Amino acid sequence: MLSSICNKLIAYCFYALFFFVPLFFTSNTSELFELNKMWLTWGLAVVIMGAWIIRMISERRIVIARTPLDIPIVLFLLSQLISTIFTLDSRVSFWGYYSRFNGGFLSMLTYVLLYYAFVSNVTFAEVKRFLKVTLLSGIIVALWGLPSHFGYDPTCLIFRGTLDTSCWTESFKPTIRIFSTLGQPAWMAAYLAVLLPLSMATFIKTISTSTKEHIQLLSLKIHLTKKQLLLASLYLLLIILFYLDLLFSNTRGGFLAFWAANGIFWVSLFALTLFPLKKLLQVAIGINLLFFACNFLVGTPVEQLNKFTLRSMQKPPAALAQATSASRRTSAPDATSATSVTKVPATVIDPGITDSGKIRLLVWEGAIEAWKKQPVFGTGVETFAFAYYATRPAEHNLTSEWDFLYNKAHNEYLNYLTTTGAVGLGTQLLFIGGFLFLVIRYFPVLRSQRESQEQIQNVLLATALPAAFVSIIISNFFGFSVVIINLFLFFIPLWFFLLIGSIDQTKSLTFSFKQNKRQEMNLYQWTGIAGIVIVCIIFIFQLIVFWKADTAYALGYNYDRAGAYDTAYPHLTKAVQLRPAEPVFKDELSINLATLATALIQNNNATAGAQLANSALTLSKEVTSKHPNNVVFLKTSVRVYYLLAQIDNKYYQNALQAILSAQKLAPTDAKISYNVGVMYGHTGQFDKAIEELSKTIKLKLNYRDAYYARALFYRQLAESGSGVQKTDYQTKATADLQSILTLINPNDEEAQKLLESWGVSPN
Numbered sequence: 001m002l003s004s005i006c007n008k009l010i011a012y013c014f015y016a017l018f019f020f021v022p023l024f025f026t027s028n029t030s031e032l033f034e035l036n037k038m039w040l041t042w043g044l045a046v047v048i049m050g051a052w053i054i055r056m057i058s059e060r061r062i063v064i065a066r067t068p069l070d071i072p073i074v075l076f077l078l079s080q081l082i083s084t085i086f087t088l089d090s091r092v093s094f095w096g097y098y099s100r101f102n103g104g105f106l107s108m109l110t111y112v113l114l115y116y117a118f119v120s121n122v123t124f125a126e127v128k129r130f131l132k133v134t135l136l137s138g139i140i141v142a143l144w145g146l147p148s149h150f151g152y153d154p155t156c157l158i159f160r161g162t163l164d165t166s167c168w169t170e171s172f173k174p175t176i177r178i179f180s181t182l183g184q185p186a187w188m189a190a191y192l193a194v195l196l197p198l199s200m201a202t203f204i205k206t207i208s209t210s211t212k213e214h215i216q217l218l219s220l221k222i223h224l225t226k227k228q229l230l231l232a233s234l235y236l237l238l239i240i241l242f243y244l245d246l247l248f249s250n251t252r253g254g255f256l257a258f259w260a261a262n263g264i265f266w267v268s269l270f271a272l273t274l275f276p277l278k279k280l281l282q283v284a285i286g287i288n289l290l291f292f293a294c295n296f297l298v299g300t301p302v303e304q305l306n307k308f309t310l311r312s313m314q315k316p317p318a319a320l321a322q323a324t325s326a327s328r329r330t331s332a333p334d335a336t337s338a339t340s341v342t343k344v345p346a347t348v349i350d351p352g353i354t355d356s357g358k359i360r361l362l363v364w365e366g367a368i369e370a371w372k373k374q375p376v377f378g379t380g381v382e383t384f385a386f387a388y389y390a391t392r393p394a395e396h397n398l399t400s401e402w403d404f405l406y407n408k409a410h411n412e413y414l415n416y417l418t419t420t421g422a423v424g425l426g427t428q429l430l431f432i433g434g435f436l437f438l439v440i441r442y443f444p445v446l447r448s449q450r451e452s453q454e455q456i457q458n459v460l461l462a463t464a465l466p467a468a469f470v471s472i473i474i475s476n477f478f479g480f481s482v483v484i485i486n487l488f489l490f491f492i493p494l495w496f497f498l499l500i501g502s503i504d505q506t507k508s509l510t511f512s513f514k515q516n517k518r519q520e521m522n523l524y525q526w527t528g529i530a531g532i533v534i535v536c537i538i539f540i541f542q543l544i545v546f547w548k549a550d551t552a553y554a555l556g557y558n559y560d561r562a563g564a565y566d567t568a569y570p571h572l573t574k575a576v577q578l579r580p581a582e583p584v585f586k587d588e589l590s591i592n593l594a595t596l597a598t599a600l601i602q603n604n605n606a607t608a609g610a611q612l613a614n615s616a617l618t619l620s621k622e623v624t625s626k627h628p629n630n631v632v633f634l635k636t637s638v639r640v641y642y643l644l645a646q647i648d649n650k651y652y653q654n655a656l657q658a659i660l661s662a663q664k665l666a667p668t669d670a671k672i673s674y675n676v677g678v679m680y681g682h683t684g685q686f687d688k689a690i691e692e693l694s695k696t697i698k699l700k701l702n703y704r705d706a707y708y709a710r711a712l713f714y715r716q717l718a719e720s721g722s723g724v725q726k727t728d729y730q731t732k733a734t735a736d737l738q739s740i741l742t743l744i745n746p747n748d749e750e751a752q753k754l755l756e757s758w759g760v761s762p763n
Contacts, residue, residue, distance in 0.1 A: 002058040011121075014044075014114075014130065028554065033184075034482055034483060039101075041487070046540055054533075057528045072431040075427040083380055090380075092383055102483045124498050135195060135202065138195040145179065148180070189253065190257065193258040193261060194488050196246070197262070198465075200287060205460050244298065252478065257475040296308070299312075353400040354399035363409055373390070378420040390665060390666065410479060465499070472489055559571065560591070569593075575589075594643040597610070597644065624637050653683055674696045674709070681712075681716075690714065704740055704745065707740050708740060717729045
């Protein structure tokens with residue numbers, strides 16, 4: 001009885017996993033989408049694992065089903081563990097990078113445990129139900145995202161009560177690139193590329209009918225029932241819906257991933273010879289003609305193909321190129337802006353917004369260089385943000401995303417290579433290659449399974465799964481995986497093996513305990529079950545506390561950005577109290593406290609201000625000492641010292657030491673170099689300030705602030721109490737301001753006014 005309850009609970013939790021994970025998001029947390037999807041996955045995993053263990057206790061046996069990919073999976077998980085041990089930041093490697101968590105060791109362990117929980121507890125007959133649930137969730141995702149392309153986003157209706165796209169920033173325009181409940185266009189495209197082969201297989205399954213000889217496809221001589229016709233129409237509409245959303249996501253990687261999967265799907269079907277060739281060809285041509293029609297009407301993310309679309313006929317070539325280029329730049333998929341930058345008109349040394357492909361190549365170059373420093377086990381799971389700083393190409397400073405923090409490599413495999421080394425990437429490729437090898441090996445088995453309509457329908461679905469898997473491989477090459485994609489990465493092979501019957505769930509690693517004659521539950525079993533229930537409740541409670549802490553942090557963070565530091569303070573304090581081990585919370589609280597301390601002391605409340613200043617310093621020192629390789633935390637400590645220096649100049653020296661430490665970790669970062677120069681100036685070391693700012697300008701030729709700061713320091717050296725004494729320095733100061741006006745922004749009012757105050761004409 002208890003075992004049966006556990007089985008049902010496990011099955012329902014897996015249904016919830018594949019249905020709700022793509023849909024789950026909220027505006028209350030610091031990251032709307034991925035963070036919440038990972039928390040939901042963890043919560044369901046706790047329930048599933050608890051129910052699995054309770055089932056084994058009740059049956060007095062440990063059961064772990066064997067699968068064909070056991071060795072690659074164990075080796076992969078072992079590589080992640082070793083990389084987590086020898087890492088630049090143990091907390092980040094274990095939990096994952098805070099803005100998403102997916103990719104950390106805990107998330108990978110979760111996926112592996114879910115993999116074995118599924119195969120050890122869910123029956124073969126239920127696999128097709130899970131595929132239906134997956135498609136049902138996909139329908140909701142697609143319908144949710146579709147109206148946003150036309151300016152009516154349901155998410156904004158929930159967030160702000162207005163059915164428009166006003167809730168999104170300029171970096172995320174769903175009218176140009178939809179992202180629905182996935183949170184980012186590339187993630188949306190990767191998700192749809194997985195679902196499309198499954199939806200095509202389901203459509204073919206629906207229009208097939210059985211005869212005594214074999215299964216036939218719909219033709220003029222075979223009439224479908226009304227139910228079949230209705231289902232076929234709905235599945236055909238579903239295919240069109242998914243594909244239109246894929247086009248509206250406007251992502252090259254996802255688009256190419258789907259077409260590769262599409263080709264593999266149809267080639268596999270033709271090779272299997274399950275259906276009459278002529279009729280299968282008719283269906284293949286019909287579905288692909290629909291895709292081409294969508295391409296013609298809507299356009300594609302690949303610019304070269306848009307020469308043959310309706311859009312190209314309606315727009316002049318120049319306008320088309322401009323529109324396509326703009327759509328390419330509406331978001332940065334794995335970069336977080338470190339600061340707000342005012343853009344200046346494009347000039348000789350300001351190329352404007354950089355093509356995403358060029359930026360990606362620079363990131364890949366830095367990723368490879370970072371791997372060379374730690375080639376075996378890498379820099380540590382999910383530590384790309386820290387590793388890339390050390391080898392970031394100087395050319396990155398000349399792109400429009402020069403001040404973005406890249407915490408992913410824009411390529412899943414280079415990301416693994418950098419963070420987990422050759423061993424981590426090798427085991428990942430062993431898992432991928434192992435599955436594809438087994439697909440080819442089992443191909444004769446697929447061809448032989450045609451004794452019944454159910455078998456052929458299973459083969460249809462099984463054929464779609466490797467195609468969907470290939471789409472993940474390709475989309476990950478151009479980006480990186482998210483929660484739902486990682487779930488698919490592990491479960492698609494499992495579903496394939498179960499559908500073709502290559503896993504015998506009765507054969508497993510089994511260890512049975514001594515049975516009593518009456519088969520009744522004894523005290524030890526009930527004690528063990530109670531203990532598991534308590535542990536699961538504790539884990540769930542901790543996840544809820546973590547979620548509440550993050551919502552408090554999100555409020556405090558947003559209030560800080562709005563300048564309402566006093567309002568932010570209680571929320572950030574609450575976050576730290578609820579989750580005292582989380583350095584991200586303490587990092588934000590430290591800058592909040594420093595700001596409040598400065599304001600209090602400047603308003604003659606020295607006692608309270610000093611207390612807050614001490615707290616800010618304590619938090620900042622704690623965070624940087626525990627995470628010495630985290631450049632972001634070092635940058636925050638510089639801000640803390642700089643703020644406190646407004647009330648006590650001695651902190652300028654501390655700020656200088658902190659920014660010099662950051663520069664050792666990020667030697668090619670122009671912004672850090674600029675701040676080093678500024679801090680040298682604040683400590684009265686004008687020669688060093690000028691020298692450092694000159695290096696900054698070499699790193700970033702169009703760095704307006706560096707020219708301006710160097711001009712000020714040249715002026716400091718030029719003048720004394722009686723005015724300008726050293727004309728050579730004054731000439732250099734003037735030249736820097738003129739460089740701003742001639743090379744960067746001819747309308748820079750600040751530079752113009754400063755020149756006028758020196759008696760120099762801006763012209």
